[in-house]
Amino acid sequence: MDTTGILDEALQRLHRTGPERLGWLSNHAPMAVEALAAHGQAGAVHRWLDRYADKLEDPPARVEPVTGANWREALGDIRRAADWTDHFDRELADRPWREVLITWWPRLLPGLYGGATHPVIRVGHAVRTLLTTEDTAPRRAELAHALAYWAARHHPVEGLAPLPGGASALAALDAVRPIGVQHGGFDVRLGRVTGVPGWAATVTDPDEARLRLTELVRAATHRYATHGHGEPTMLVHAATAPNAVLRTLPALPRALWVPSLRAAWTASAAVTAMYGPAAPADWTPPGTFTAEEVFERALAHGDEHVIKLTDTALDVGDERALTAALRSVEMSVPLGG
Template identity: 75%
Template sequence: MDATADTSASPAADPTGTLDEALQRLHASGPERLGRLTNHAPMAVEALAAHGRAGAVHRWLELYAPKLEEYPSAVETITDANWREALGDPRRAADWIAYFAREVGERPWRDVLAAWWPLLLPGMYGGSTHPVIRVGHAVRTLLTTPETEPRVTELAHGLGYWAARHHPATGIALLPGGASSAADALDSVQPIADRADGGFPARLGRVAGLPAWAATVTDPDEAHRGLAELVRAATHRYATHGHGEETMLVHASTAPNAVLRALPALPRALWAPSLHAAWTASAAVTAMYAPNTPVAYTAPGTFAPEEVFERALAHGDEHVIKFADTALDVGDERALASALRAIEISEPLV
């Protein structure tokens, strides 16, 4: 089914409140389904609104609605005194979301984000990196549109999901190497053993070493440039390597892009640590899912960014939409070709 029958939407920011309506609707659903799969709808509808496709939001949600589950039950109130024992416990998702809803209700959202970012950043690998991606979408909206209650609440949901799924990547050695660019460093990532076995957490546990790219970066501006370079390199790489796992390899781009989107709202002292964590995420996903052999790919023509996004929306898959959103951030022809490749090899939402 085509989710894009309406072609009248303006490319301007959503002035109609459609995003707020969608977020309010989605905040009655849990952040996951089937006990382990992420609810991607808040991220996807934010991307649609950001690219002037608010008119397609509710139609797309109707297609996605069967994947939504009820909001989880609360267990125990999280406080400033007991939060450590709840960190990384997915059973406490509702408790964490309630905690952050109180936090953003009592002080500016930027202050909450800055206080919790260094605490959550080491665990950005939980939930297959989806929690930080959800936070990145929420921050983009808050930085570029009015700070409405549903949009601030969406940040609370993202941070709460991140805290509940907080999962550090431990035991990964930084391997010396000569890669000077992010693209070369991704090319030098060694695949893990037994790539056909296990889900994201099990595979992450088998990542023993990653190239030490950008490990010495401390300057905030250099960190910002490095993150942009990493997002561009990982996005380009998908065109020739995405067939290794068409869905999971999207996260090699979208996770660091979420971090990049959050940087303007964070103290500059947090930018370099953010680059290092994002590199670990992108490189680890590459090690976990990349194919043995790349394939040549030529896009079926040259398309404007808005045409590529229209094709992604017509396809409907949530990962395809979010990857196209990142590809448009990168903005060059190779990135757009990668988005077209994702459309080609992914199952559509029907």
């Protein structure tokens, strides 16, 4: 991890910007720069940010303070993003960050699907930094911004029917029924998902939940290599959203691991249903590459989703995962391209 202070500088730079642009596209920069720093590329952070700068907007205006009395009313109201940031800044100034996370995780978990799962992914990056590096003010502030974005884009999903599916994560993802609609944004498509395989429904043991979540991240990452062409950008989230939850588990009490698995599975399966192709495609990578070489290719490409999928692929750590990362490089438009 970065010990140069560059990550903190980048986060401070980004905390002067908003969580979205054009009213619905997520600001991926905080997640991408954390991934760069985590993989020894802190020296490239500011250059990458300069390339990304035209995708950044000013933060939204404040509306009304979020308080202990009115926070439920403010959930899911993106107009209140700045109010939520102020709220979490205050909470993190008064209490240790783990206490704040443990309080808010079960409140926010049902709304994992808002913002196309980007808020929980941003939380996962922020938590990884706090768990593995020094606890600094900019890194706590990033957790405040991430939790605030999740609260402001909170979007629950209810009433999904449990469908038949395989015993393994990969078999269950293969059993997901595509919605067969190729138009509409994330929320529109999500509304058309009526059921997902009940692969995680019977899990009750926290240790099994952690193992299943690890299996899901691996399966979704591997599957991108053969199915990512369905929608190369959006299908990234079938892997990165559950990986964000997996990264957060060590900071959470064991009692929250099972519901975390269930929410992560539903999100991954729903994204697979919304964007999955009708059939897989065979693809062979152009040679053999080390993990470091694959990450360097992702950085040179520059696309934020490519960087984040590659970050997850390196967590999985096997050849198939690296193949998926290289596939994303091939299919995605380079940053600035």
